[in-house]
Amino acid sequence: MALNHNSKQFFIKMSKLRFIALEQAASRKIPVVEVPAKKVSDYYGSNVFGEDAMRTYLSADMFKKFQAYVEKGEDLDETLADAVAAGMKTWALERGVTHYTHWFQPLTGATAEKHDAFFEPTSGGRVLEKFKGGALIRQEPDASSFPSGGIRNTFEARGYTAWDPTSPAFIIESGTNKTLCIPTVFVSYTSEALDQKTPLLKALHAVDKAATAVCEYFDKDVVKVHATLGVEQEYFLIDRALFYARPDLVMAGRTLFGHAPAKGQQLEDHYFGSIPSRVRAFMQDIEIEAYKLGIPLRTRHNEVAPSQFECAPTFEDINLANDHNQLLMDIMDKIAEKHELKVLFHEKPFAGINGSGKHNNWSLATNTGVNLLQPSSKAKENLQFLTFFVNIIKAVHEHADLMRASIASSGNDFRLGANEAPPAIMSVFIGKQLTEVLDELEHNGNIKIDKGDNMYMKLGIDKIPPILLDNTDRNRTSPFAFTGNKFEFRAVGSSANCATALTVLNAVVADQLVKFKTAVDALIDKGTKKEVAIVNVLREYIKESKAIRFEGNGYSDEWVKEAKKRGLSNVKTTPQALNAYLSKKSEKVLIDQGIFNKVELHARVDIMLHSYTLKTQIESRALGNFAMNQIIPSALEYQSKLIENAKGLKDLGLKEEAGHMVDIIKEISAHVHTIKTNVEAMIEARKTANALNSAEDTAVAYCDKVKPYFDTIRYHADKLELMVDDDLWPFPKYRELLFVK
Secondary structure, three states, X not given: OOOOOOOHHHHOOHHHHHHHHHHHHHOOOOOOOOOOXXXXXXXXXXXXXXXXXXXXXOOHHHHHHHHHHHXXXXXXXXXXXXXXXHHHHHHHHHXXXXXXXXXXXXXXXXXXXXXXXXXXXXXXXXXXXXXXXHHHHEEOOEXXXXXOOOOOOOOOOEEEEEEOOOOOOEEEEEOOEEEEEEEEEEEEOOOOEOEOHHHHHXXXXXXXXXXXHHHOOOOOOOOXXXXXEEEEEEEEEXXXXXXXXXXXXXXXXXXXXXXXXXXXXXXXXXXXXXXXXXXXXXXXXXXXXXXXXXXXXXXXXXXXXXXXXXXXXXXXXXXXXXXXXXXXXXXXXXXXXXXXXXXXXXXXXXOOOOOOEEEEEEEEEEOOOOEOOOOOOOHHHHHHXXXXXXXXXHHHHHOHHHHHHHOOOHHHHHHOOOOOOOOOOOOEXXXXXXXXXXXXXXXXXXXXXXXXXXXXXXXOOOOOOOEEOOOOOOOOOOOEEEOOOOEEEOOOEOOOOHHHHHHHHHXXXXXXXXXXXXXXXXXXXXXXXXXXXXXXXXXXXXXXXXXXXXXXXXOOHHHHHHHHHHOOOOOOOHHHHHHHHHOHHHHHHHHHOOOOOHHHHXXXXXXXXXXXXXXXXXXXXXXHHHXXXXXXHHHHHHHHHHHHHHHHHHHXXXXXXXXXXXXXXXXXXXXHHHHHHHHHXXXXXXXXXXXXXXXXXXXXXXXXXXXXXXHHHHXXXXXXXXXXXHHHOOOOOHHXXXXXX
């Protein structure tokens, strides 16, 4: 018996729908997962028009020209574009592809695509498969309904997608349908960026240029620096029938009601536990599709909360890694349907247990194969490591508020600072050993550590202390932690496009490296030895950025007080956090480096504010509707039964027992009254917020005046859940959502 939102069963009484959903969830059969080949290497990248495919479908000369175009930024002439398009078309058609699309990432929070058939009509009522270089390079989708933040009027529909050759084209399969997807940027008619990819590419160019210039102090062979990324994607999985029986999940992506079950995550028995068979099949199916698309998924495991899981790939260049993460989220949604599951990417779908993040493991690597954040046995490379390490900390300190703004969203506001998510206070964790190294460098410029057993490496320069090999533990309460050879930006939300946070991170690091090189060159020009000049500037940076370093418990009240003493911001809400984008300091970093122009930056903030308002508005409406139309009626139905019971007890002369029933009846009435009163007040607050003129004022009003009603209404609804007859309760409960697999 199928259960979905189009089914006639959707009109069944909600409490009955709940039990139908539970019956279906408990009786699911695990689909058979078909493996394409015995070895992953036999089919890995089979749906990607990558290097191997290009070598096959392009001439040697054209392949060499294309590589030069990508690596050196040489011009793309019409002949090369036509050759690549022809090779791509032939490759795709041989695999049964019928349509192609420019795949892009607008500011909606999702990916977008418009499919075009390969064929064009010819004379005599016939068709011919065609795909020219012009269609590969640029398309003109109708852009009128995409967010623009006022850059364009709605009636000005033109927007352009332009091919990003650094991210290979790929084939998406949906049953027997196959579509060629070409990663692109998306810009307005007047060339303003309307997507996530365009500013990210600009930020990556900026950090490449700045980091390469600094690397010249250490290795003249370095001509390019790549920013790399490994994304740990957390998510929840619940049965599809249970999902559709929870209208709050359907509408808002999170549960607006729900009392904590007797067992949640307190036993911590789910973390790294045996993966349930049904979930394992889902994961295997995801991995097969990911491998076909060249997504290097390596890790899968249970996370801390019940029904929470994680997958993670190996490191790739950021642009490709980000495309892969967006693609992976689409794949997970589609595969979940096949397995009668629903993936929840919301940062906090369930109250009282862990939320989900998207941990961004970020580093910098040279074209010579050196990870700039990896200590080495060579003195020069360790001075290089310290140079980048200290500059990154300095960048985060200088732009902590902008870093906080880059991870702001309505969903992340519920997650930050709760159940293993880092707090809203930006800080950097580097571990005990590196703290000692920086402290000694700051105070003395020299330190000797006698550890023996090759546990450390001396740098060979008196002003530089030794650096230990295994130099950090993990601090899960830190939003930005050093983890041995990379920084982990843990504060990014699970539903986010990584590009938003990584655009900011790479931009602020690029800006800081430019300042560092200017300061060092000034000292060298005055006759200071290069190594000494570098160390002297680093010592000043260590002193100036010391406040951002924190090794303790980010959840503690003591840290909140200490952070305030240090002058660190504790910005808890998105509307407040987004202001940082428009500060003079932030504008200077983002605009001066060409990441955004002023119009783009202000438009982007307006879009994010508007998104926050709409999501909070949807939650408010859903909360009020479900409370008034489903929870209160269920409570009143149960109360009516109690009233009849109390009357019967009185008729039997059992006054004391009847009195107990009356107490419960009164308690239900009190909860119902409080819910009704607060829903009405919330509606009035919403009307007031909607009447405001600016995007910022409206978002702030929704945050400060509308959202506070959520907890009060939920508290009393959850109390009713504990009181009302289980048979009458309209929604699947937490114990069912989280533990029925």
